Amino acid sequence: xxxxxxxxxxxxxxxxxxxxxxxxxxxxxxxxxxxxxxxxxxxxxxxxxxxxxxxxxxxxxxxxxxxxxxxxxxxxxxxxxxxxxxxxxxxxxxxxxxxxxxxxxxxxxxxxxxxxxxxxxxxxxxxxxxxxxxxxxxxxxxxxxxxxxxxxxxxxxxxxxxxxxxxxxxxxxxxxxxxxxxxxxxxxxxxxxxxxxxxxxxxxxxxxxxxxxxxxxxxxxxxxxxxxxxxxxxxxxxxxxxxxxxxxxxxxxxxxxxxxxxxxxxxxxxxxxxxxxxxxxxxxxxxxxxxxxxxxxxxxxxxxxxxxxxxxxxxxxxxxxxxxxxxxxxxxxxxxxxxxxxxxxxxxxxxxxxxxxxxxxxxxxxxxxxxxxxxxxxxxxxxxxxxxxxxxxxxxxxxxxxxxxxxxxxxxxxxxxxxxxxxxxxxxxxxxxxxxxxxxxxxxxxxxxxxxxxxxxxxxxxxxxxxxxxxxxxx
Amino acid sequence: xxxxxxxxxxxxxxxxxxxxxxxxxxxxxxxxxxxxxxxxxxxxxxxxxxxxxxxxxxxxxxxxxxxxxxxxxxxxxxxxxxxxxxxxxxxxxxxxxxxxxxxxxxxxxxxxxxxxxxxxxxxxxxxxxxxxxxxxxxxxxxxxxxxxxxxxxxxxxxxxxxxxxxxxxxxxxxxxxxxxxxxxxxxxxxxxxxxxxxxxxxxxxxxxxxxxxxxxxxxxxxxxxxxxxxxxxx
Numbered sequence: 001x002x003x004x005x006x007x008x009x010x011x012x013x014x015x016x017x018x019x020x021x022x023x024x025x026x027x028x029x030x031x032x033x034x035x036x037x038x039x040x041x042x043x044x045x046x047x048x049x050x051x052x053x054x055x056x057x058x059x060x061x062x063x064x065x066x067x068x069x070x071x072x073x074x075x076x077x078x079x080x081x082x083x084x085x086x087x088x089x090x091x092x093x094x095x096x097x098x099x100x101x102x103x104x105x106x107x108x109x110x111x112x113x114x115x116x117x118x119x120x121x122x123x124x125x126x127x128x129x130x131x132x133x134x135x136x137x138x139x140x141x142x143x144x145x146x147x148x149x150x151x152x153x154x155x156x157x158x159x160x161x162x163x164x165x166x167x168x169x170x171x172x173x174x175x176x177x178x179x180x181x182x183x184x185x186x187x188x189x190x191x192x193x194x195x196x197x198x199x200x201x202x203x204x205x206x207x208x209x210x211x212x213x214x215x216x217x218x219x220x221x222x223x224x225x226x227x228x229x230x231x232x233x234x235x236x237x238x239x240x241x242x243x244x245x246x247x248x249x250x251x252x253x254x255x256x257x258x259x260x261x262x263x264x265x266x267x268x269x270x271x272x273x274x275x276x277x278x279x280x281x282x283x284x285x286x287x288x289x290x291x292x293x294x295x296x297x298x299x300x301x302x303x304x305x306x307x308x309x310x311x312x313x314x315x316x317x318x319x320x321x322x323x324x325x326x327x328x329x330x331x332x333x334x335x336x337x338x339x340x341x342x343x344x345x346x347x348x349x350x351x352x353x354x355x356x357x358x359x360x361x362x363x364x365x366x367x368x369x370x371x372x373x374x375x376x377x378x379x380x381x382x383x384x385x386x387x388x389x390x391x392x393x394x395x396x397x398x399x400x401x402x403x404x405x406x407x408x409x410x411x412x413x414x415x416x417x418x419x420x421x422x423x424x425x426x427x428x429x430x431x432x433x434x435x436x437x438x439x440x441x442x443x444x445x446x447x448x449x450x451x452x453x454x455x456x457x458x459x460x461x462x463x464x465x466x467x468x469x470x471x472x473x474x475x
Numbered sequence: 476x477x478x479x480x481x482x483x484x485x486x487x488x489x490x491x492x493x494x495x496x497x498x499x500x501x502x503x504x505x506x507x508x509x510x511x512x513x514x515x516x517x518x519x520x521x522x523x524x525x526x527x528x529x530x531x532x533x534x535x536x537x538x539x540x541x542x543x544x545x546x547x548x549x550x551x552x553x554x555x556x557x558x559x560x561x562x563x564x565x566x567x568x569x570x571x572x573x574x575x576x577x578x579x580x581x582x583x584x585x586x587x588x589x590x591x592x593x594x595x596x597x598x599x600x601x602x603x604x605x606x607x608x609x610x611x612x613x614x615x616x617x618x619x620x621x622x623x624x625x626x627x628x629x630x631x632x633x634x635x636x637x638x639x640x641x642x643x644x645x646x647x648x649x650x651x652x653x654x655x656x657x658x659x660x661x662x663x664x665x666x667x668x669x670x671x672x673x674x675x676x677x678x679x680x681x682x683x684x685x686x687x688x689x690x691x692x693x694x695x696x697x698x699x700x701x702x703x704x705x706x707x708x709x
Contacts (some may be wrong), residue, residue, distance in 0.1 A: 024678070031679045045517045052514050065487045066496050066504050078661065084479040136685060137676035153676060160677050187674060187682040194686065199597055214508045215661060225672040225687020228630045232664070243483070248504075249511040254648045258517070265675070268535065269613040272687065273667040280663050283622035285573075285594040287663050297483045304490035 001119055001147050003352045005336035008359035015330040021157050025331055028156050032322035035266025036373070043262065053259050054377045056252045057313035061304060067213040067246050068295070074216025078278030080291035087298050088118035094294045095120060095205065095238055099129050102236050102290075104202035110220060110227035111135035112207030113151055113316060114240050114296055116338045117351070120205070131205075132197045134226035136190050143170045149332030151339065152264050152318040157331050160186060194226075204230035204288070208241035209315070210256065211293070214249040217277040218293065221260060221270045228274055237276070237288040242296045244312040250275075256315060259375035263317040299351050307386045311346050313376040318343075320370035320380060326363050335360060342370035342380045349387050358396050361387035422461045430459025513649050520611040520646035528611045532644045533695070535614030539670030540683060541691045548698040553585035555694050556636060560588075560601065563690065565634060569601040570594075574623040576605050577638065594625035595632055602628040603636040608651045609644040609693075613669055616693070617651040620664040629666050635688040641697045 004011060015021055040046045060067055072082045083098075085091035091114075099107060107124060109115065109131055121131045121142070133142040137154035141147065143166040148154030155163070164180035167189055180186055206227050208218040218239045220227045231237045247253050261267040280287030303309055321327045321341030332340035337357070339347045345360040361384035370380040391397050392405065411418050433439055433456025441449045448454070477485070488494055496504070520531055533543050544555050560567050568589040571577060582590060595602055604624060608617040616637055620626045629635060645651060648667070655665055672687030683689055 027679055043517060043519070045515055048515055049517075056514070062491065063496070063504055064491070065484050066501060068484065068487075070505075070508065084483055086479045086482055090479060134686065135676070136674045140676070153679070155676055156679075158677075163677055183677045183680045184682055186677055187685060191684065191686060195597075198686075214511060223672070224674045224676075224685035225630050226685065228626070228666070229686055232626050232630060248508050250652045251511050251513050251649060254652070255514040257648070268539070269615055269667070269669045271539070271668065271670050271673055273669075275665040275667075277661055277663060281621070281660070284620060284663060285622070285625040286627045287620060287625075297479075297486070301483055301486040301490055304487060305492060306490070 001116070001122075001337065003337040003348070003356050005348055005352065005357040005360055006355075008334060008336060008363060011334035011336055012330045012363075015334045018331075020159055020162065021331050024157050024159055025328055028150075028153075028322065029328045032266065032318075036263060036319060036322070037266075039262040039266040039268060042268075043258075046259075046262070049255060049258055050375055050377055052255050053315075053375055054313065056247060056255060057376055060247055060252075061244070061309060061312055064243070064246070064304065067248055068243060071211055071213040071216055071246055072295075074213065075278070075291075075293055076216070078216050078291075080216065080278045080293060083292060083294045085294055085296045085298075088296075091118045091240065091294050091296045091298070092120055092123040094292075095240065096123060096127055096129070098236060098238055098290075098292050099124065099203050100127075102202055104129055104236070106197065106201045107131045107203045107205055108198055108201040108230045108234065109133050109138070110204070110206035110222065110230045111138045111154065112205065112240055113148075113338060114207055114242050115205065116148060117242075117298065118240070118296065120240070132194070132201070134194055134198065134230055135222070135224060136187065136226075139190055139194065140166055143167070147333065147338065149340065150318060150321060151316050151341075151343075157333065198226075198229045198233055201230070201234045203236045203238060204232075204234040205238045205240060206231050208239050208245050208293075209260065210253045211241055211246045212248075212250055212253055212275070213246055215275075215277055217250075217275045219253060219257075219273065219275050221257070221273050223265075223267075223271045225272055228272055231274075231276060232287055235288060236290040236292070237279070239276075239291075239293045240296065241293065242298065242300055244300055244314075256376075260315050260317055263315070263319040263373065263375040303350055308346065308350055308383055310378050311343070311350070311383060313378055314343055314347070315375055316343075317375055319373040319375065320378075323369040323373045325365060325367060325369075330363075335363075342384070343378075346378075346380055346383045346387070354387060354391055354394065355396055358387070358391045361385075361391070419461070419463050423464055426457045426461045427459055430457045432456070434459075511652075516647050516649060517612065523611070523646065525641075528646060529641050529644050529695075529697075532609050532611040532614055535611065536609075536670070536693060537614070539614060540673075541614060541670050541693060543693045543695055545695045545697055547696075549580045549696060550584070552580045552638060552694055552696065553582050553588060556603065557585045557588055559636065559692055559694075563634070565601055569603050569636070570596070570599045570628065570632065571602070572604040572624050572628055574605055576623075577603070580638070595627035595630075597631065599632045601634045601636065602632040603638065604628050605638050606643070608654055609639050610648055610651055610667070611644055611646050612648065615648070615667050615669040617648075617654075618666045618668065619655060619658070619662040620666075621662055626664045626666065629668065630687045633684070633688060634690045634692065635671075636692045636694065638694050638696065641695060 083094040149157040210219040279291040327341040349357040438453040674685035
């Protein structure tokens with residue numbers, strides 16, 4: 001998809017004014033964080049696991065070339081094939097090439113953010129291959145021709161009425177009298193419609209939560225079982241995965257699996273965790289005859305060794321989205337590309353450019369909840385700050401904003417001047433506000449005072465009060 | 476023109492400010508992989524004795540809407556399966572894994588139970604399989620694919636019945652990996668299954684039976700003879 005991250009301010013206005021979105025976000029705000037908290041309270045080792053998870057990922061990234069080569073060797077040894085892709089176009093071509101070699105018409109898909117990143121569906125459609133999303137949320141947004149708004153719950157921006165409308169528009173065989181007012185019925189409808197697609201598909205495409213160097217395996221984690229039907233029934237299984245998904249051993253993946261479901265949905269473990277290694281064996285009664293992995297770089301290797309390397313630890317659990325006050329207010333579509341929320345604010349500028357996505361790292365209050373809940377301790381606010389510094393250094397932000405920042409920096413880096421100015425300002429505001437004790441409006445801050453009053457200062461600055469106290473106590 | 480593979484590996488090495496790893500460094504990493512050392516394992520299941528481990532498995536499984544019936548021995552399995560199907564108002568018909576491990580069960584005691592052996596086909600409503608292990612930590616079943624254990628049985632039918640022997644219940648996933656590694660060859664698929672299929676994709680309201688089985692029923696055989704032969708746990 002074409003990013004619209006440059007329109008973030010406009011996207012936000014649309015999101016804030018959308019009553020359906022606001023109702024849907026209301027459900028998400030409480031649900032995910034509460035369930036995560038409950039799951040973590042049951043596991044005393046959770047903090048220690050976070051630290052181990054961080055170390056496993058850091059170790060892997062420091063030796064990424066070694067583990068990728070070992071992984072490839074083991075994929076080949078188990079009868080599979082690895083297709084290296086430098087960028088989205090190469091990855092799309094690799095997938096299409098495999099589909100063409102099989103004469104594929106219908107392709108089922110498990111949910112994959114990397115497939116979204118490379119805009120795989122559009123490419124397949126343009127070339128005569130019909131992709132069918134099988135994760136319920138992905139299926140809904142595919143019918144609505146819109147991108148996911150959340151990395152683990154793609155249709156979280158919708159209420160059941162919108163889902164019912166999408167089904168009525170797309171499922172031509174649907175009895176008009178059929179009542180679709182319950183979530184239960186909607187799930188049944190999707191199950192009924194998608195079952196024949198699973199059986200008809202020539203190729204099944206999934207993502208991967210982890211790739212295991214030790215065994216050459218890919219791991220998917222799902223609750224619906226759609227990923228398993230996708231990769232078991234068709235003749236060919238294609239895994240699309242980015243290269244930072246690699247971990248050395250099954251034991252390492254297990255540590256991260258203990259973190260993943262708890263951080264994502266608050267489950268102890270997701271319903272289905274599946275380890276796939278190569279195509280079906282000679283005696284097997286089912287399973288795909290071919291197993292391909294499209295291994296995508298798309299800018300990730302450039303993040304290694306720099307100030308954004310920590311981002312490559314990301315497990316895509318969405319805990320940072322679920323705990324972000326900005327995401328909770330504006331929803332995922334405002335971010336304008338595939339990855340929303342705090343992880344998107346760091347990753348998107350790296351993948352589509354700071355010129356396009358410069359607003360995203362600025363859309364943070366730096367409250368720090370994202371870092372606090374991250375299962376692999378990614379310092380998200382620090383990296384957003386790095387993007388802001390780069391944006392300033394590259395002169396990408398508006399001139400007024402940059403002049404303001406420069407003036408501020410000139411004052412803030414001279415403590416004497418700063419203190420004197422604060423003292424003057426505090427006295428002035430204290431005098432001006434002494435009648436009402438507050439201000440209804442402030443010059444240069446009308447946006448802030450639109451919804452609340454600004455309390456008037458007492459007339460002295462904290463620094464001068466503190467200095468006086470120190471003097472009095474004789475220190 | 477260099478290939479994508481060489482380009483990507485080259486960029487990684489440039490970013491990491493080094494060339495390809497020296498042989499000694501590579502050997503150390505290869506050793507780390509070969510050792511596949513266990514990381515921290517939560518005490519929840521690791522610290523338990525056999526009885527408590529089985530109880531934890533059952534409690535964790537039931538928490539995620541798996542149903543568990545405890546039976547004394549192989550001989551009681553056909554009756555329990557028939558009872559379960561009747562109670563769920565399901566036809567007395569199932570597709571069973573062609574697994575010799577299931578031959579010890581006296582299916583002829585329930586002659587009305589129609590059993591076909593093989594992989595799952597689209598019309599099959601009920602499947603029955605064994606598994607490699609039960610993992611107490613989260614009430615998870617571990618199943619592997621093979622000649623006698625087709626994967627479609629775990630996903631296509633609406634109802635999946637799993638025969639599990641108490642001695643197969645281990646504490647952790649790591650115990651399970653050791654069992655997989657002990658087999659002759661690495662299987663195409665290892666399934667870790669924790670409860671029936673579910674989704675929360677619409678308004679975060681959890682619904683069972685999204686695409687995979689709507690029901691997961693475990694018949695837990697508790698007899699001691701078989702337990703004694705099972706691989707050591709913990």
